[in-house]
Amino acid sequence: MPVANDGPMPSAALPTSSRQVLFSAPDVIEQTVTAIPEPGPHDALVRVALVGICATDLHLLAGHIGDPFPLVPGHEFVGEIAAIGAEAAAARGLAVGDHVAVEMLLPCRSCARCREGRYNLCEADDMALGLPRGRQYGVNIPRTVEPGLWGGYSEFLHVPAEAVTHRLPASMPWTRAVLVEPLAVAGRAVARGRVAPGDTVVVIGPGPVGILTAAAARAAGAAKVVVVGTRDSRLALSRAFGADATLNSRDRDPVVGVRELLGGQLADVVVEVAGVPAAQQQAVSLVRRGGRVVLAGACGAHAVVSFLADEDLLTREIDILPSFLSAGGFEPAVAMLERHDFPYEQLVTHSFALDDVALAYDLIRSRTEDVVKAVLDPSSESTR
Template sequence: MKAVKSAVISAKEQLEIRSFPLPGLGRGEMLIKVEMCGICGSDLHIFRGDWGEPYPLIPGHEFIGRVAQMGEGAAERHQVRIGDRVAVEMILPCWECEYCKAGRYNLCLQDRSEGRQYGCNISMTRAPSLYGGWSEYLFVPPNAIVHRIPEHVPLRRAVLVEPLAVAVRAVHLTPPRLGDCVAVIGAGPIGLLTAVAAKAAGAGCVILVGTREERLALGKELAADFAVDFRQENAREKVRAYSGGRGADIVFETAGTVSGQIDSLHYARTAGVVNYVGLTGNKTVPIHTDAEMTFKEVKLQTSFLSAGAYQAAIRIISGGRYPIEKLITHEFSLDQAYRGLQCAANRDEKAIKVILVPDLSE
């Protein structure tokens, strides 16, 4: 029986390489041969144990791969064939609770009780263990949501479909009207992709607020009209100036920092909207609601994960207008997973997006 190599977070801040047997498949089940998997900021939170993770687990939810094996009925269930390149949504809905039935499966009640997020909260003790993208193969159960990726899409663009879908969901929840001014706080991968999603949705002006010259420059190359380094400039004044003196119509906070979430409220115009997309890792955010929200009637929205957004994300990457593959700065093999995680965490060598490639030679 073939052995499957996977990177496993076995305990808080402990990462190791393990082997698993290639599982047999039941009705509607598939195996995906992972081609690439991104390293996300959430992976660092999981590695640090910020959310009470069910160790041991295989991390990785930003994966792309090809259908390798299918059980009986899987082709009809998932509408794919052997060899198709696919993205599998990172949420495994129960399809039974009220939220799944309403299409808001990112809020699945069973996810809270048993874990239904690939690479995030499914312990490898759950058979057949392969529920994370930092692995040579990924198990796909019948309840998974599978999307075929057009063959013309470059692999380094296709691997970004999940983080792009996170950005698309946020924009779907607080969509700009044609010509609206949008501010995006945070110039990391999610922030850069949110700028793309906002521009694709019709934003007239996108202001990217963050740090690091190379990230802000890439943001302008992709979709941002203006870039503001808040460490070098008065970001509140710049956002107001670029928005015609009013403030942004919509502000997306993607950095997941306490200061970023506080400042986002300052960047919004009166009667504007602020959408919290970033995760702070359970940090408390102090907000003076009277002055920063109520007196301005600012609407606060939150956005969690990527439900209902993969289709639009795939259309964006298929169109080719936005060269989002330029986010990828570093590649590591599966055996180098710890190095890749540290590279992403420390932003070594101006890292923006770090990916793991299971077949990459050392």
């Protein structure tokens, strides 16, 4: 066995190829195999243990987000170091076998936005490679960029010098660790909303990120957390993640309901994670004068949030705060997962082999089973 900081594993021990799921064109899913080069001195190779399936992935397949084909999707991955170059091992303090989360963002680390810590807004692009601003694993780096291991729906992932890695406790089960990215997104949304001890918080949209936003708001000291949604099973689950109360907006007017739950007041902070324009509108209607509204749900190209009158926005001096991705969110997320104050593993309801991506997507779209978070396990074989 190689020892720590001893450079790459011997070639004989290194896998030479990686199975991957490839979105080759809109609505086309293929299974492929890609060669694995030996990592350079500044690089690492991660064996993917689990990767979460995100709504974003389904939008990517449909061609709703940019033009990234051919793409290996997957940005919610955790795994272990399979090989690591000497410089990378020294710089990151990591060795073969260590458990890690890798952030989906690959920041340049030198532009003005990166230097101020907002690396989710990285302004560097690499036109030589035809890469857009804000490179993201599994979203906008096509497989044609060498070495082609840029997405988590894969046995292995390439980790270059600019990638941001976080060590995970070896004892943390992968089914909990795999939630680190959505929890980091939730944590950033709560931080953007400046949720402080004693604040009342409404979360709209109890998907995985919304449910974790309730948990993050609770961890930030919120006095009362109300989750608003349309699916009773999700609302019930929210209660195990820090929600004091829930409200089904199909059953009753959320403004009336929230006022009742918050002693006649509207919320100090509303976090919208539903990703539909109607929810953005609803968020504005549920916040108190001078409160904060965080827009964390992606609405796609058709989103239009319109404010009908000055009394919606101007004369109430509401802060509208978009929250994009997870910059700065991983460290607190790892700490929360370690503290284990909430039953995180309950969110991971389904696991599939790489071969069964299409099946997983059908199940998610059909809503016949209550899929909360489905994951892919690249080491498992299809049993279907």
